[in-house]
Amino acid sequence: MNRSENSRSNRFVYAIILVGPIAMSLLLCAAAATQARPPTEPVLRHSEVVFMYAADNDAYRAYNATFVAWGGAKTPAEVKRHHDIGVRCTGSMWCLTAGAENIHKNAALREACAVDIEGKPVEVPWLFDHTYRDTKTYFGCTNHPEFRSLCRQRVREAMAGKADGLHVDDHLGTAGAAWWQGGGFCDWCVKAFREYLKEHADKGQLEKASVSDLETFDYRELVRKYAKTRAEYKKVQHEIPLMDLFLDFQATAATEHTRQLGLLAAEVAGHPVLLSANACIPNRAHEYVVKNLTHIVCEVRQNAAAGVERIDHAIEAYRLAAKLGRPLAATASGQDWAFVKQQNCEELVRFWIALAYAHGQRFMVPHPNRQWCFSNELGTHWYAAPVEAYAPMYRFIRARSRWFDGFEAVELKQLNAPDNILCTARRNADSGQVVLHVLNRNYDKGGERFDRLPQAKISFEESAIAGGVKQATIMSYDAPEREVPVGSKNGEIEITLADLKLWSLVVFD
Numbered sequence: 001m002n003r004s005e006n007s008r009s010n011r012f013v014y015a016i017i018l019v020g021p022i023a024m025s026l027l028l029c030a031a032a033a034t035q036a037r038p039p040t041e042p043v044l045r046h047s048e049v050v051f052m053y054a055a056d057n058d059a060y061r062a063y064n065a066t067f068v069a070w071g072g073a074k075t076p077a078e079v080k081r082h083h084d085i086g087v088r089c090t091g092s093m094w095c096l097t098a099g100a101e102n103i104h105k106n107a108a109l110r111e112a113c114a115v116d117i118e119g120k121p122v123e124v125p126w127l128f129d130h131t132y133r134d135t136k137t138y139f140g141c142t143n144h145p146e147f148r149s150l151c152r153q154r155v156r157e158a159m160a161g162k163a164d165g166l167h168v169d170d171h172l173g174t175a176g177a178a179w180w181q182g183g184g185f186c187d188w189c190v191k192a193f194r195e196y197l198k199e200h201a202d203k204g205q206l207e208k209a210s211v212s213d214l215e216t217f218d219y220r221e222l223v224r225k226y227a228k229t230r231a232e233y234k235k236v237q238h239e240i241p242l243m244d245l246f247l248d249f250q251a252t253a254a255t256e257h258t259r260q261l262g263l264l265a266a267e268v269a270g271h272p273v274l275l276s277a278n279a280c281i282p283n284r285a286h287e288y289v290v291k292n293l294t295h296i297v298c299e300v301r302q303n304a305a306a307g308v309e310r311i312d313h314a315i316e317a318y319r320l321a322a323k324l325g326r327p328l329a330a331t332a333s334g335q336d337w338a339f340v341k342q343q344n345c346e347e348l349v350r351f352w353i354a355l356a357y358a359h360g361q362r363f364m365v366p367h368p369n370r371q372w373c374f375s376n377e378l379g380t381h382w383y384a385a386p387v388e389a390y391a392p393m394y395r396f397i398r399a400r401s402r403w404f405d406g407f408e409a410v411e412l413k414q415l416n417a418p419d420n421i422l423c424t425a426r427r428n429a430d431s432g433q434v435v436l437h438v439l440n441r442n443y444d445k446g447g448e449r450f451d452r453l454p455q456a457k458i459s460f461e462e463s464a465i466a467g468g469v470k471q472a473t474i475m476s477y478d479a480p481e482r483e484v485p486v487g488s489k490n491g492e493i494e495i496t497l498a499d500l501k502l503w504s505l506v507v508f509d
């Protein structure tokens with residue numbers, strides 16, 4: 001697609017999301033004056049090929065890349081390099097921490113860490129190996145002006161090249177510390193929670209918690225009646241009055257913080273921008289922010305060690321993103337990638353890629369140099385994903401984009417497939433055409449490979465395809481296209497796929 005057209009229509013969409021209702025109606029009027037019909041180009045197409053971090057142009061070409069989601073283009077030169085080869089790009093920042101060295105050297109930032117009920121800073125457990133002298137990596141408090149100021153400075157740096165979008169990593173900030181690590185109790189958090197209660201708590205809730213005067217209420221005093229240390233607090237946290245409201249407040253505050261960072265990014269770039277976050281749905285705390293995003297870029301746990309047995313979690317995430325109306329570009333978790341690196345199970349990764357696209361979402365290209373791995377034994381380490389192992393799948397998706405873009409999930413009545421098959425159906429709303437995605441889930445964990453299925457019989461109600469159909473086309477990334485006959489019996493369509501390897505599309509044209 002012509003990049004300038006694409007970018008123009010996209011930017012209109014982004015603008016709707018980032019501006020208020022009055023400005024939005026003005027924008028709509030302006031658009032109506034200059035365009036025959038509103039643009040319909042989605043923020044991310046179903047066939048989008050997304051890199052997580054920036055890579056060199058050869059890698060982009062090998063994968064037919066269209067988008068870089070997690071930063072890597074913060075200078076004008078970097079943005080130009082991406083645009084010159086038709087790749088949209090982003091700047092990225094994080095709200096997790098000021099970093100151990102900054103915290104060690106800067107007293108103001110040390111004061112702006114998330115703290116527990118004892119007033120002690122809360123360390124980030126998965127960055128246990130990132131320390132500076134005797135200082136650990138502590139959560140920054142996104143309710144504290146000093147840390148917020150650092151976040152805003154990071155946005156200015158990330159967007160200095162005027163990239164197409166901003167990606168916010170660890171968008172939860174203090175909320176992450178509050179939900180799971182015993183944090184969220186600095187003076188700024190307590191003050192903001194007091195204001196939140198004024199608007200959101202009903203009289204009954206406050207009476208039950210024995211709050212007599214909201215003007216002077218300090219939640220820490222109430223919490224200390226139940227727990228004086230972090231260890232005690234973590235045991236009884238969810239029995240403490242007003243806790244649901246406290247967690248709701250923290251997640252809501254983080255969501256508003258992310259929205260404000262998006263506004264700042266647009267101001268710095270001088271144009272409306274895409275806004276994504278590492279919103280790890282289906283986790284509830286991560287859902288709050290989704291409404292403020294144009295799309296989701298996140299880690300989705302694939303449970304690699306269980307082969308394909310516990311893949312339901314990923315499917316739930318993909319379906320939820322569709323339900324929330326935000327396109328998602330996923331990668332596996334750091335633990336999953338550590339497993340892949342250790343076991344060299346490329347075939348399993350190819351299944352993850354197919355699974356995401358079969359559900360209308362995108363699995364980000366396994367990075368050729370720098371795919372983040374994490375394990376308790378090794379901490380942070382990296383996987384260099386071989387291009388030849390994965391690029392053919394992505395090239396296939398781009399080459400067949402017409403069978404991905406514009407197709408949405410549809411439930412076919414009486415869809416029957418064998419247990420070792422995962423089958424999704426998608427329909428194009430304009431043409432009515434139906435595509436089946438057929439995935440082999442006959443995975444041999446010991447051998448790290450999928451055993452081919454000699455015959456896979458699939459059937460569904462005939463009325464799903466208007467006008468009937470006599471044959472279908474089978475498309476696979478690793479086999480030539482072929483036509484197969486479609487049988488019809490007792491009001492059902494029946495099709496048999498021979499020699500299913502990993503993933504095939506069945507197109508009823």
Ligand SMILES: [Zn+2]
Nearest residue numbers: 141143186189
């Ligand atoms: Zn705080």
